[in-house]
Amino acid sequence: MAITETKTKYGQVHGVQKDGYTVFRGVPYAKPPVGEKRFCPPEEPACWEGVYKADHFGCVCPQTEHEPDSFYGKEFYLDPEFGMNQSEDCLYLNIWTPANAADEKLPVAFWIHGGAFMHGFSHESEFDGAAYCERGVILVTINYRLGAFGFLAHPWLSEESGVGRSGNYAILDQIAALKWVKENIAAFGGDPENITVFGQSAGCMSVQTLVSSPLTENWISKAIFQSAGGYDTGLNRDMPLSEAETIGQEFVELTGAKTLEELRAIPAEKIVELQEEFGRVNPSRMLSFVPNIDNHLLTCGYNDAVTEGKIKDIPYMLGSTADDIGVFPEMKEKGEHGGIYKGCINWSLALEKLGRKPAYVYYFTRALLGDDAGAFHSSELWYMFGTLGRSWRPKTEGDYALSKEMMDDWTNFMKTGNPNAEGKDDWKPCTKDDPYVQVLDVRK
Template identity: 60%
Template sequence: MSITMVRTKKGDISGIEKEGYSVFRGIPYAKPPVGDLRFREPVEVDSWEGIYKADKFKAACMQNFGNPGGFYDKEFYSEGSPKTSEDSLYLNIWTPAENKGEKLPVVLWIHGGGFFGGYGHEKEFDGEEYCKKGVILVTINYRLGVFGFLVHPWLIDESDRGTVGNYGILDQITALKWIYENIEEFGGDFENITIMGQSAGSMSVQTLVSSQLTGNMIKKAILQSGGGYASELNRDYKIEEAIKIGEQFIKACEVDSLEELRKLPAEFIQDKANLIIAQGFASGQGLVFIPVIDNYVLKGGYNELVDNGFIKDIPYIIGSTKNDILVSPEMLEKGNRGSIYDACINWSLKCEELGHNASYVYYFTRDLPGDEAGAFHSAELWYMFGTLKRCWRPMEDKDYELSKKMIEYWTNFMKSGNPNHEGFDEWKPCKKTEPFIMEFFC
């Protein structure tokens, strides 16, 4: 195994050389949020002496992998559940071995999982194919569930700003800053960073492009099956509502102070949070540990921020899948493609209305082989990452051709903000006068 060395602002890092690219696994971008740092904003990681060996993926953030045989467990976690830990704020980088002295475009991938699951090295994620196209991929872990989104009066009183929650989003912003400050040493262009996510990762992307805290670091964004304008998935979660959930959680933990809460075992906290999450679904509230309107990260509701032009004026790709969340076969029979599909079009038309560029909108309709799940929520991940060979499904030649096409469109967009490539069908922006939708099928 060959190694490659990079010098960052915090110290030297060694990665692993592969054929045509290098991979750096498990680079710390913030201090472990444990002990007194639990339920606090991420803290900048300390410098280190010697060489940090970035040769192993780190633990996933605290979560539950308790559904053996479930659809998504079979689809993405069939190799077994990873270790989980509070000490999980790490990122992974795939970079081409040779870049001919050019600064390469960079994409930050934010995983989905309902803000309570997922991690940055799931088997469907990989940067090899992007490296072949001259793009650097970075994936991250960020705090999930109660660890990432607890709101409670104790925490509000402790905060200098009098606002709390959104620790998981602040983790993402801290990772983005780390990339902005260090990616040049990996051959990347810090002035050409795309952020990209799916499901909760897509909702995270929308949060980041709607937040003043990300400044001018984001140059392009890709939102997959989450977010948009007038979307049923984007919930304006007010701090008053989040406090009620936080108080239920504290009651379940049976503690009388923050000090006691921070001394509890992480596994105990996770178990109590699971009860609150289950109650949220049972009562119809849905997800209860999610981004909150805190007047710091988010200064308003998602639609309100779009209406007022507070989203970043940058190029966007946005889209959904045929059998996405909130879509039923009966709806499809009636020609109703679902609220996420509509929200993607709405987003592009609102961007145009604001005087921004219209977005590139897509619709993934390939029914994946192997069962009757169709073009399910997250089905496109195998294709746009080029990891079809890792999937259990009996993929056909036409699936690999579709994957090549999607990788070409995605990486061209990361390079220039325009996905189009000679020899492929033209992908037009979705405008009021011509609401073009690129359909991906085979």
């Protein structure tokens, strides 16, 4: 029986029934972080009366939009159907649940979008849960705060907090959303004991942060890192709170605000403009709004969390693309791999050294048709979400077959912790004796 209306901890919610699934769009998982709540940790949402109509996607965090003729603008943001209304009131999630969800406790896939912690949103054209529902998996996608809204640390804010820390609001948003799912997903047919957290690029860095944090307790049963996570990748940045506060002071000086009250009164669109100016004036600050080590969310650096065994002891799957960040033509000509590729293998070997199960590692090498960008950073998203039909690019039967294969791999892992179908063992774990990497490409 299809679930079109159900009761959450906060009230009744009604979704939109589709062919084979129901989608609940724009469900609030925290109070709007506006006014005095700007630059504060998220707060539990208020209960509502009556039925909440979850029939449209929520607003997205204020951000600079990609130009239509830019590479990623053309790739993912051209379709007006997936446009975005911007607002600081952006803490919403979406749930796609199969028609038969009421009869089962289904695995849950919790997706965190990328975008350099500055861009992106939960309902981009490449994201959709229909293919996951076909395979008996519930998909949840979330919005979270970005840029300064999500990461600004400052001595004013650390003092105001009463606990001597600030920043990390974006990751705390993600944790609030994960807690919401843990507490409410059973009402949508999901198994709160089987939640796979996965993400790509900055979303992947977020996932690695979540599995490295004590704040997520035992809420994560599996994790997938796509194009940013691993051990010693060269991408993750261990930023002490003190450094984050220094960056925050520089940013606040640029705003001209003399008090917290003045800072919170600056219009959101002006904050976005100032973020862009901040990076232009000082290129070293271009990507400076990131998680900080505050001895609360994070107690140590990313690599140390691995070597000290502070990461979650759960199944992992992780990988990169052939033309990912940090991969250059001269490297490929020599047969060399980038830091993310190596970092994925390093992660699995580190797990093995800790006496844990090694990870499943992949390498997406399909050079997408339509230009010479190859298997670029983010190119796998169309395939593992089953949304190739929304892409402007030419496709072959092989592309659709690869997409089906990847969706099966991803959802098999979400169900069992193993990407192989039952009775198969083609995709082997990556071990010291056999550092196996599954190549994902069209069949020749």
